[in-house]
Amino acid sequence: MSSEDVEEVRQQLVSYKDGRRPPLDTLRLFLRTSREARIKNPEDVANYGSVTLQHYKKQLAEEELWLLHEQVGVALLECGALQQALPLIKAVLMKFPGSIRARRLQGMYYQAVGKPGQAQALYEEILKDQEHDDTIPKQLVALHREAGQLAEAISVLVTYLQHYSNDREAWEELADCYLEAGMYRQAACALEEVLSMGVLAPLSLIKYADVLTSIGGAPQLRTARAYYAKALQVSGGRSVRALYGLVAVANHLPDKDAAGSGS
Secondary structure, three states: OOHHHHHHHHHHHHOOOOOOOOOHHHHHHHHHHHHHHOOOOHHHHHHHHHHHHHHOHHHOOHHHHHHHHHHHHHHHHHOOOHHHHHHHHHHHHHHOOOOHHHHHHHHHHHHHOOOHHHHHHHHHHHHHHOOOOOOHHHHHHHHHHHOOOHHHHHHHHHHHHHHOOOOHHHHHHHHHHHHHOOOHHHHHHHHHHHHHOOOOOHHHHHHHHHHHHHHOOHHHHHHHHHHHHHHHHHOOOOOHHHHHHHHHHHHHOOHHHHHHOOO
């Protein structure tokens, strides 16, 4: 599943206006594709998930019902709708007491209401029980970054990526952490991992070129020039940031190299 799949189904849901309720099959498809594609769309998930639980609850199989409790609960927390999220979280806690899924939700609730210490304790407890959990490390990273603990956030991400090396978003977040810490060479390495996955979005290309420009030196500047040029090509010539980058690099390269950039 991709973001395009999610958007296609979302457009079907948007077409139901004037109080018309979307059918269950379309709602389920949207929520399932959002889960599988791991798309960050909390407002839509909270909205359509709440409609599903309110009007179609009895038509859902047991497993899907509790998956939706979790998915919608998390989306509501991310939207800041704590009061609406609380009944769903409590229901999961009662249904699965002591389970990882319940403790994870409880930790996210603590995090949302400003109790980072309690959230962190829960997350670390979960990781002791399930060392290779693929969701808790990201919650810990968010906690550490909110507290300005970049070294701890980097450590968690590095450990996580040893087991989930294909997680593009985690590599991007690691690059951001390195940049915040002023560790430009490490940030460049993390962005190289992103680009190695075939991600040729102009912003990713530009970010990598920006980092190389910050590192400096003729070899890095020449490579940065190539990535700014690629970003400009991918954007159809519309990226002002890529064009500006090309000009900035040309101003810093030796005259012979700078002249070559225009050929």
